Amino acid sequence: MSDEDCGLRERKKRETRLALHRAALDLVEESGFDAVTTDQIAARAGVSSRTLFNYFPNKESAVLGATPADPDEMRALLDARPASEPILRSLRAIVETRLSPTTYDPQLRAQRRRVILSESSLGPALVGNNIRVENILTELVAERLGLDPAESVRPRVTVASALAAVRACIEHQHTGGRGTVEETVDEAFALLEHGFA
Amino acid sequence: MSDEDCGLRERKKRETRLALHRAALDLVEESGFDAVTTDQIAARAGVSSRTLFNYFPNKESAVLGATPADPDEMRALLDARPASEPILRSLRAIVETRLSPTTYDPQLRAQRRRVILSESSLGPALVGNNIRVENILTELVAERLGLDPAESVRPRVTVASALAAVRACIEHQHTGGRGTVEETVDEAFALLEHGFA
DNA sequence: GCGCAATTTTGCAGCGAGTGCAAGAATTGT
DNA sequence: ACAATTCTTGCACTCGCTGCAAAATTGCGC
Secondary structure: OOOOOOOHHHHHHHHHHHHHHHHHHHHHHHHOHHHOOHHHHHHHHOOOHHHHHHHOOOHHHHHHOOOOOOHHHHHHHHHOOOOOOOHHHHHHHHHHHHHOOOOOOHHHHHHHHHHHHHOOOOHHHHOOOOHHHHHHHHHHHHHHHOOOOOOOOHHHHHHHHHHHHHHHHHHHHHOOOOOOHHHHHHHHHHHHHHOOO | OOOOOOOHHHHHHHHHHHHHHHHHHHHHHHHOHHHOOHHHHHHHHOOOHHHHHHHOOOHHHHHHOOOOOOHHHHHHHHHOOOOOOOHHHHHHHHHHHHHOOOOOOHHHHHHHHHHHHHOOOOHHHHOOOOHHHHHHHHHHHHHHHOOOOOOOOHHHHHHHHHHHHHHHHHHHHHOOOOOOHHHHHHHHHHHHHHOOO
16 A cells, blocks of 8 residues: 555655654644644645645644545454454454554654653544544444444444543543553453443 | 522623523524634624633533533532442433533523534534543542542543443434434443443 | 722734635646 | 646635733622
8 A cells, every 4th residue: 555656746745744744743742732833834844834734634633644534444444353353342453553553664653652642632633523433433333233323323332432432541641540551441441341330 | 509699790691691602502503503603603692702702612612501511510410319329320310411401491402402413513512522521520430439540540431431422322313313312322321331242 | 879999891913723716836648 | 848637835814712901891888
């Protein structure tokens, strides 16, 4: 996926996109999300402010380097999981992939992770409140469970809870909570799986 | 609470607040959330645009008539629930109270409900993404469970999942899903209680 | 009532996010 | 090298929201 379409045009676009993402991450890490303007990000990336919005729909997405959730891509992710796996576990894997994309170079990934875990303005944009992602996943989960998403809320509630759980764990970090994200996510999904009762 | 402090000043403030809320609801019901500007809301309420933001922190809050989440108030709500009640059930009751405040006159409440269920821009502002509410509830739930919210994620995950579940049910309505909100919320909380496994 | 203090409203000036549009620059295939 | 396509840029603009200081309103002691 990263080597196909190697025209100059496509390569430049990838470079620009990455430059914007890097610039955004750097600036946010330096001064905090709210103190950084989109103009500054564009300037550091060496591109006009208008161009930033050709690549990302908003500031948050630029910082996250968010790729516009593609249904096919997510379907591929889900299909990659064994059919026998409990749906929650598959969901968790998918969400974690979105959280730290494996196509990144490790250093950038680490920085992204650092920023996500320290900037609370980003949580919502990442997993919570991301209606588009929720809708796509709901559709996919319904399919796998053999349910009609218009008939039963179950798929949607499953997805929403999973996303919320991850976001809660990130929030837990923001508020200085104990444990690594991995540990707390473990705990959270155990709760979802076996019930809060 | 609605009769105390009956000075002219306090009464006028309540009137203005209500006027803004009503204006916002009316306009949004007429034209949709995105098509309504804060200036229009203020104008219909007969106050300056600047005044709107003296009463509400943002457009969404004006439409929702959102009262700034008060820790003490929420504690009172929780304390009103029997101590033996499962925490999820208490949470559900609290969230539902926030969803349709009992201090409203029925007609306004109905309108508010209608708007909430038809305007998807509002879901986030109501329950999801409401970090402040989540933090307060997390604290309270931790207390009731006898846990330290910094030690265990459980309280936070419980709260986040409950909020997410309700938001998911509202979203279910938005997307034309079947069933009343009550039914779907029932189903959702049953899942949370007994687990998704 | 009267006048002073506290509070509220308002206008204004301004910032930052985000968009539509049209002109200009770069890249492509031929 | 030329034309078609695509990307970038600048510009003007809307909208949400904020700070500030002046003006209006209300509360209170007399």
